[in-house]
Amino acid sequence: MPEQHIYDVAVIGCGPAGLSAAINVKVRNRDVIVLGAEVCSPPLDKAPRIDNYLGFAGIPGAMLRDKFLEHATSMGIEIRRNKVAAVIPDGDVFFITTREETILAQTVVMATGTPYRPRLKGEEEFLGRGLSYCATCDGPLYRGKDIVIIAHSPEAEIEANYMAEICRQVYFVPLFGEPQNLEEKVQVVPGQPTRVAGDNKVTSLHLEDKILTVDGVFIVGAETPPERLFPGIEMKDNHIKVDRNMQTSIPGLFAAGDCVGPPYQVAKSVGEGQVAGLSAAKFVVARRSQKGQAKI
């Protein structure tokens, strides 16, 4: 079997921080891949106008995002719309797993945006006791049972269709707009969830105007907290801890943008992305020369 390619740098996240990191790696002539979830930069998508990004006064957020994407793709940077589930270091290589594949890279830049925090009453309390963030992983435990999927993005539709094959009843609460690709068996329940309830285990999900009696609640398509993506990563005040080179507590792992802390702003994300990208490229060169295989 041919050996799998090992990228110099893998960037997780295709918002301003991730794309800025990627173009700076490319400028330094290292090979780079960007792994981004379905929507590149949900916050920029929602920003009606940006008034404080130098040179682009009043630009709609989505337009600025599209300019960033055009810039990256015009440089030949590959952007794969694959959501990363875990990053595991093994010797000199990071294994980056997505639903579709495993990518190998020497260094990683995490640019995953504002870290997800539990938002629902009961969410933390029932985690692992009927509440899960991954239907594909925990689904088999709910065979023949009733579950609800709280869907933060369209990717949750795939998980719902899978659960419909094994569960008795699948409810789907879309928080992103109109679902387009659900199987007939999945029942859409519009509304805003307010709390997860139960005794020892989950027994229901409360919405503003109704209660769904269920055995399981799956929260799907929301951002993954960095410490779940990368177990053991050092955090500070709910953000990834970095130094001035955007180096995290793990050698070869860098981070930039909203995931490292406020102010949550485009200019700061782009600047930090640049530093992280350059640091990652430098790390690769230093390691190569240590091993006597410098490629200038």
Ligand SMILES: Cc1cc2nc3c(=O)[nH]c(=O)nc-3n(C[C@H](O)[C@H](O)[C@H](O)COP(=O)(O)OP(=O)(O)OC[C@H]3O[C@@H](n4cnc5c(N)ncnc54)[C@H](O)[C@@H]3O)c2cc1C
């Ligand atoms: C309504 C609104 C208005 C705003 N107005 C302004 C403004 O006027 N000026 C300003 O400077 N800033 C503004 N911001 C903030 C600005 O949009 C953010 O600071 C900026 O987008 C952060 O960039 P980022 O790259 O760090 O993160 P993001 O833009 O959040 O990008 C992170 C990316 O990582 C992806 N991702 C996350 N987890 C994974 C995973 N596991 N696998 C793969 N990909 C993943 C996400 O899908 C996303 O594409 C506004 C934000 C909002 C919501």
